[in-house]
Amino acid sequence: MLSFDGAYPPQEVLDAVQAGKIGAICLFKHRNVETPAQVRRLTEALQQAARAGGQPPLLIGIDQEGGQLIAIAAGATELPGNMALGATRSTELAAKAGYVLGRELLAMGINLNFAPALDVNINPRNSVIGIRAFGDQPALVGELGAALIQAMQEQGVLAVAKHFPGHGDTSIDPHFGAPVNHHNRQRLETVELAPFRRAIEANVVAIMTAHVTFEALDPEHPATQSALVLNGLLRQEMGFNGLIISDALDMYAASRIGSVAGVRAALEAGVDLALMGHIENQLAIVDELAEQARPDAVNRILAARASLPTTLPPLDVVGCAEHQAIAQEIADRSITLVTDDGRLPLCPTPETKIAVITVQPTDLTPADTSSSVTVTLGKAIRRRHSNVCEINIPYQAPETSIGDALEACRDAGLVVVGTIAASEDESQAALVRALHERGQSPVVVALRTPYDIVAFPMIETYLCAYGVRTVTCEAVAKVLFGEIEARGILPCAIPGIESQDIIA
Template identity: 30%
Template sequence: MRSGARPIAKTGGPRFFPLAGAVLLFLVAAPLMGQKSLEKNENSFWGKTEPFYVPDRLKYSWAEARAAALVARMNDEELLSQILMLGYPGQDAPAELLEWIARRGLGGIKVFGRNADNSLALASAVADFQSASFEQELAIPLLIATDQEGGWIRHVKGRSSESPGNMAIGATASSRDAYLSGFYLGRELRTLGITMNFAPVLDLATAPESSIIGPRAFSDDPVLAARLGIAWARGSMAAGVIPTGKHFPGHGATDLDSHGILPSIEIDKSTFLRRELYPFEQAVRAGIPAVMSGHLAFPRISGGEPASLSREMIGGFLRDRLGFEGLVITDDLYMEGALDGADILETCLRAIRAGNDMLLLSSAPSEEGKLWKGLQTALRKDRNLKAIVEGSARRVLGIKLAYLREGGRDSLIPNPAAVEKSLPDADAQVFFADLARRSVSVIGRRAELPFAPQGTVLIAAPFDEFISLGRRRYTNSRGFSFSYRPERNAKPEELEAFKKALSGCAGAIVCVANRAGMQLATLAHEQGVEVAIVSVLSPIHAAHSPWSKAAIAVYHYAPICLEAGLDVLTGRLKPQGKVPLANHLIR
């Protein structure tokens, strides 16, 4: 479904198509497409083919056969290029990378936040990248991927919609909300030419105080997280964007950031199977087409190496135990959780041998650099490695054939006029504003609402928008701005200034995003002031505040969420959500 498409009315949406099934559906329509201009090179990705019936028992689809034929025509450089997904600096497509693509092809391009502040510039860069891929002899298109989870993680900004995020969906526990979130986020991405999203997050909020996962998770309940993750992925598929479950086998039980360190999760196999692995197991059964491997160590299960570099995790658990046959892509291999003191060449080779099909690199290798030369040398010298790379390239091509070929080349080139007309998506904005209002949750058993102190109210937040919105609703108020960071402890000088600002106030509304923000709320209570808390991001920081008149969770600091939270405080809106942290005491 392309930009302008509407969501499927049925709440559950269609099941994912297994790779073969998606292609067989395509084969019915292919002869009618009549795209003779795309068939000039019969041996290219777009070359004309004759459909044929394949009995299920043969377990060999047209996509696999076509992918194998393409791989057989590739040289070593083209093979290696197909298993790479590369980032790039700035807004424009670099000339060196365009030349690389036109000469060798490439598996994909990763769009980071640094590339995506300007939607029209992003669409232009995507068009340049895809056009370069069509110049190569085999004309294999690129997977264009990003991280657009919703809520806090929104790499594509610009004209895209803000949404409440996954934990807000968990607060409604609605598969429909999950489906439509995946759909609307996907529809906006597809308008920009982005065909793959590193979402849904299948991690659990096992350590909800974490500033790494936290509200990016749907819940700490594996059953709820699995159900919502699958629905979210189905919505993404309906919008024409390939979903990618992450971060296998689960990043939620640590507050350490794998960008800077290798987190070690000390759990036994029994806990791992029933908790971390469960959402991935269910997503695989539902047919999710891609999974991202995470840089996490599970010493009691697979030793001290990162799961992303572990044959036991990728080959043993994901492939063999769960039966996953789709695409496995690493998280960025330049993260310290993957490198862990090693060089990037060694890390890439370990990732390939562990069973990953694509290597995500936030920085493209130089043609004459150690990484690119080293990969080619290793491929020439090691027949086993080459066989692994050929298998991975076939999977990459298989997913491209199944999900990128049907609409033809033009469907992969974003239209600037459509970007200006369609973004932000009006239907998406209506839906996300409604979700923000329905997901507001009371933290604890009670809340004295409306919050209406008899006197001046101090509205304190690390976000100017919150203060502005709050002062419109509480006319007898004044504002106090404090720092978002450091996250664990408020600055002493800000605590002192806040204490002075409380003088003469009857009440305080504190926007709490982290432990530091909660220290200000606690200080207000200690000064004898009535306190209301609006928790953004993880509600765990306000979990133990029975002294507050009201503590409510909105899960994100987007304006639509802040407005909804303040409307609950003033009594304009009734809280309908439920904090989705079943395994953690909330007040």
Template identity: 35%
Template sequence: MKKWYLLVIAAVCLFAIGCVRQPEIHINGADKVKEGETIVLEVEVTGRKEEVSCESDDATVLTAAMLDGTTCLVSGVAAGMANVIFSVGDYSVTYRVTVEAKEQTDNGDDDDNDDDDDNGDDEALAYVNVVMDGMTLEEKIGQMFVVGFYGATIPTATRQNIQRCKFGNYIFMQYNTESPEALLELTTALQDGIRDLVGVPAFIAIDQEGGKIVKFISGATHFIGNMALAATGDAENAYLVGKAVGTELRNYGINVDFAPVLDVNNNPQNPIIGIRSYSDNPEVVAAFGGNMIRGLREAKVMATAKHFPGHGDTDVDTHYGLPRIPHAMERLNAVELYPYVEAIENGLDAIMTTHIIFEALDTEYPATLSHAVLTGLLREELGFEGLIVTDAMEMQAIVNNFGISEAAVLAISAGADILTFTESTTNSVTAYDAILNAVRGGRLTEERIDESVRRILLKKYEYGLFADCYPRENALTADLSAHAVLNAQLGEKSLTLAKGTFSGLDKTKSTLLISSLLTRYELEPGLSGDNNSFAFVAKTHLASMGYDVNYRVFSTNKYADILAAAQNYDQIVIAFDNPSGKQVDLIKVIYKFNADIVVISLDKPYDINLFPEIDNYICAYEYTPLAVATLIRYLNGEFTAKGVLPIALE
């Protein structure tokens, strides 16, 4: 009886198993894609309700990723054939895709390029429209934010605010990037989180300008800054730097660089731009900035030119005040706008706005909040079709004059696509709520939101983020030695002997090195306090080369001691960044009793005007590890300074 009962149960189970319907997976779409392009495959599953997944069986030929349960993105990597494997549970089917090499014309342009662009644009727009159809208003507004937070992991409050507001894009500061390993985990966690939440990959941005403004140091090359780069005299160098910087950023999953600075720095008293600008000549700025943008784009990192319409001619820092620029349009067109116009004509993808009032355009609102500037000038007159991103909305120029909520609505009304908040997400939530309420209350239309979100998603599609938004597998082991060599070469080419005949220290003479302290970052690993200074680092290296050398690090309370010590040395080298007060006085007093003095500018070259009596004046343009290492080699007579001043001195 018992055996009979078990046999019946077994038969029923076998019958039930046999009646389970096998799934059917239907794939609709093209079976060919070109290198560097993406196709969309529509996936339909019948017979099972389980989630479908896809993968490529050869990632060197193509990549495949599900956007949602019915859409797969296939991106061509290299010419060849590979399978996309679609799976539901233990059942799978393969779909063969051919990746075609891009045909080249004799001049290197893509064959039938215009037709390809049109087809690609149509495909991208169709894809983005499908994505947007599945998004709520709240999710769309979340795409219009770049938000920051403190630390190398996502704080609980930030995670909750992302969940609530669906913030779709992020910005890293140096406190987010101190460990390469942690950075990889952070970028991955952010992409996982927002893709699970909304189904759209994130822009992850950073200020990696080079020189004094870099936010990613450990695990990356600390590249030369803009004015130093322009001092090399060759704009092609900016392309090389852009390509290298972009490669390193994309390795870690960072896909947007808030650079380059296209401001024409024609005000020596500018407290915030200065050496972040390439030059006081609009054509030089356009040439170097345009090449930097080209290099970043080739590395699949979106450049964001800043600070439109121009932050070069002000003596007020927008972090703390609201500047006004009174120039007429004739002057703005000839100087401030020139580099932006050139970049726009060459396909610039994104522009960052400035919190400055341009009286010729709008006497009431700064550019970030001005419809006349963002829509009237930038969109309609200049024909810009890319993303308009605001500078940080927490700056006092905005907060003190308009408040977070009102400024957020004004910026979107003016034409901004993305609002930037670099600090905690508290202010971001305030701005988000203001925009959401403005739509619900009729002050903003949902069509206006859709305009920006469509532009944002199209750029994410264009930069391949829907197919591949994660860090590279070799990020931690990538060989950056070629980048280091390039950087050292550019440092040497940039060093400028602005005045004099100096070519190296005399080993037979005693030397005193005097400098200011650097607090922004380490000149060499492990340095702190007075040791993190040009004077200490140069003394250490030059002493090892056989020089009779000592050093002092300047502070006001050491003025008398340094002045007394200087009288005991044959030759003096003084290096300051932005000298003022007692520093200027020290140089002038020492020169009176010892004319064998070399002055080095570690920041703006305009400082030479403070010392008309000095015979030898060197411009390094920045206080960075690269500049210090270059100067040490120059003091040792290893090369001749051939840099050219990128600015005109009075």
């Protein structure tokens, strides 16, 4: 599965597509995406090259999960992510999310979405998954994932359940290290594998592998490069007959044996489509490994390509009012009130100054597009109360920035702090504790993972929002001012606070 640089395909890529050397393309936000219209022009050029060579439609994939990982914004609907859906406990809303994703991606000419993540996020220190997971309960993850998969595939976009056999209980990012799962087979059956069995029941077309070594399955190889995991477990035991796609093979955990060797090992283990990510000289690698193409893999790829729709929805469905309303509905239903000392809803007098402190989003893992988002919580609150002071600090802020923020809000009658992974950032924790100690105990809203309160357990009004997108900030403001109730339910346990086992 080839990738390239540019907002339009290079001629050498078009030539390879026309000649039938390439059957699948992976697009990336920072390499290929400008606007929805530009993406459609790009995909049309690729498909035209395939038609000119008498080839079947090309598989064109991207990461459009919602929430933390959205490759195409710039007018496309920015859905809340999986953990927000987990907080709603609603298969109906998960299906609506799948509907929006499928309809918009196909309108842009993308027919393969690397979503949803079916990882059961049990480890609070799992930075690479986190809010990309629906939660920490296998049944919840499986049901919401199945609903999203079916709805997206009904719109003509192939879903990719990931990261098999499960990436939810790791603390090492495979982009930079080599994670290992130490659990026994019984535990894997009840936790990690259960959502993937549900996805197979829901007829998911493709499954993406994890660059994680599972000691109970194959202690010698990461799942991506393990025949025991891919052929033995996924194909033979679990009965999956669809496409097996590798995660990006430029990550350390897969490429530490060498880039070409890593691709070869994945293909030999049973991967059908080797996603080469940012590996250099990909066309040369395609030529070098052409003889390794397995007939069974070729047949599965051709069958998937033959199933692709050739008529696209109009481009104006991208970001349409119907889809934006669905995004807002999901956000509104997801906001979770963990604890409150009676301050909500907020009823400030006109003279009351509200200080809103937010953290500049950053990409905490390469599987992250948060750095492109501007947090609009302050603006959302200002629409409801004019006397607002907005303060922004960097992630892992220096002491001077924390001091400046504390001084800027010294005369505020109310402080709202939007945190981002504060359980892993002492500067945010220090800010919140300092506010509390001087009698300005803030309302804290966790704008990423829900675990932040662990860093400041004395806080008495704490909400979880599971994202930084505009619809999420609007939903938070609605809850703060009593326009809607906080109906979300914790989808994963915070140490000391249990999640609830409810599926609607």
